[in-house]
Amino acid sequence: MTVGRVAVAFHARADAVRDIGPRGMVTLAKAAKDIGRQEAARATGGDGVLTGTKRRGIRLRLFDDITTGHTVTFLTIKARPAGPWVWVTSGTGPHKIRRRKRGPLRKMTVDHPGTRGAAAFTRTRERIARVLPGIFRDELHSAVTR
DSSP states (O other): OOHHHHHHHHHHHHHHHHTHHHHHHHHHHHHHHHHHHHHHHHHHTSSSEEOSSSSSOEEOEEEEEEEEOSSOEEEEEEEESHHHHHHHHHEEOOEEEEOOOOSTTTTOEEEEOOEEOOOHHHHHHHHHHHHHHHHHHHHHHHHHTO
């Protein structure tokens, strides 16, 4: 191999490693959202929809924000909507709710004992922290061995 050919191969590998940032973050974001979808389904009983809060329920989702700077790429994973994720993760304390009856007593309130949290987002964060470094390692290995 000539020096020129080695230099071209080296630059190609360096470019592949540099492209891991934006391209690899998309792969990491998809994996994180899949983990969030699985944990939401596990916490809500199968479909990832928190029922009892709205007529059609509230779908628990994750979304990503990929920010690319000059030399650094950031991936932020957030839960949406945040309120129901908090309820599913840490539970709710005792509170008053309206009575579900018609007639003159419909405005009467009753004591709700609260709910126990299922630690859904906590488990999501822990699984993401375990899985994503391996995915990034695979992306780096594929970029270097091209």
